[in-house]
Amino acid sequence: MALKIYMNGKLVRRKDARVSVFDHGVLYGDGVFEGIRSYNRLVFKLKEHIDRLYESAGAIKLKIPLAKTNMIKAVIATLRANRLNDAYIRLVVTRGEGDLGLDPKKCDGLPTIFIIADKIKLYPEKFYKQGLEIIVASTRRNVCEALSPEIKSLNYLNNILAKMEATKAGVEEAIMLNYDGHVAECTGDNIFIAKGGRLFTPPVTAGILKGITRQSVLDIAGRSGIAASENILTTRDLFGADECFLTGTAAEIVPVAKIDNKVIGKGKPGEITFKLREEFGKLTQIDGVRY
Numbered sequence: 001m002a003l004k005i006y007m008n009g010k011l012v013r014r015k016d017a018r019v020s021v022f023d024h025g026v027l028y029g030d031g032v033f034e035g036i037r038s039y040n041r042l043v044f045k046l047k048e049h050i051d052r053l054y055e056s057a058g059a060i061k062l063k064i065p066l067a068k069t070n071m072i073k074a075v076i077a078t079l080r081a082n083r084l085n086d087a088y089i090r091l092v093v094t095r096g097e098g099d100l101g102l103d104p105k106k107c108d109g110l111p112t113i114f115i116i117a118d119k120i121k122l123y124p125e126k127f128y129k130q131g132l133e134i135i136v137a138s139t140r141r142n143v144c145e146a147l148s149p150e151i152k153s154l155n156y157l158n159n160i161l162a163k164m165e166a167t168k169a170g171v172e173e174a175i176m177l178n179y180d181g182h183v184a185e186c187t188g189d190n191i192f193i194a195k196g197g198r199l200f201t202p203p204v205t206a207g208i209l210k211g212i213t214r215q216s217v218l219d220i221a222g223r224s225g226i227a228a229s230e231n232i233l234t235t236r237d238l239f240g241a242d243e244c245f246l247t248g249t250a251a252e253i254v255p256v257a258k259i260d261n262k263v264i265g266k267g268k269p270g271e272i273t274f275k276l277r278e279e280f281g282k283l284t285q286i287d288g289v290r291y
């Protein structure tokens with residue numbers, strides 16, 4: 001359990017880390033966040049996460065009153081205060097306190113910033129060995145023109161509705177299609193398939209979060225001589241794939257064995273997934289900001 005929470009510049013006890021009921025993050029989901037991980041006292045891709053946080057904030061015209069370098073220092077201070085070697089870090093910036101109307105202009109101009117560093121909770125090990133079973137949700141991913149999935153905002157209801165479908169079906173994750181019926185991403189992960197020795201993942205224009213683990217996988221593939229491309233994918237492509245896996249900060253690289261009860265490839269983690277998992281594991285031990 002987290003010992004100390006970073007709250008607007010101070011490290012406070014968990015029970016003292018409180019947000020106002022007038023905070024627009026609470027009232028309207030008006031805010032942005034990041035989920036970051038550290039391995040063996042190295043924060044993985046910290047700069048990339050901070051850059052994405054500020055990009056998300058910029059997209060909703062939320063000015064973060066802290067320079068990026070100071071935000072990095074705040075993350076490091078929180079990790080040190082919690083004495084965690086391996087951690088999951090949740091960094092949240094909300095619009096701050098306002099009145100009961102929507103207008104962010106009526107907020108006090110003091111965004112609420114908090115950082116939680118806690119132990120990481122992973123999918124059980126068996127899923128990494130056997131592969132996950134997932135479904136295709138009927139809930140579609142947000143249309144870019146309404147709320148771009150590229151913005152990592154506090155508005156996750158769209159994903160939560162799809163996650164509830166997964167839970168109802170007795171599985172861990174759900175694939176979300178975009179409005180055109182093409183594959184977008186999962187509720188908290190990006191998706192890849194391998195076919196004929198090549199990797200494919202939906203492009204950002206399909207309406208996805210530009211996952212940092214997704215980018216690490218594309219980089220690793222490039223270095224390992226595995227051809228990879230961003231392509232429009234249909235569910236038919238998924239069902240006909242040799243391999244399928246999901247990527248995310250928390251999940252890392254998790255193989256998929258079945259989609260909608262249909263076996264994918266050999267129904268167990270494939271060679272490419274295995275190789276990428278191995279290389280990703282190595283990367284997390286050397287690539288990061290030390291604390």
Ligand code: PMP
Binds near residue numbers: 209213250
């Ligand atoms: N898509 C969604 C909707 C997510 O919430 C996440 C988790 N942040 C991802 C994809 C994976 O992104 P990342 O690899 O940066 O964690």
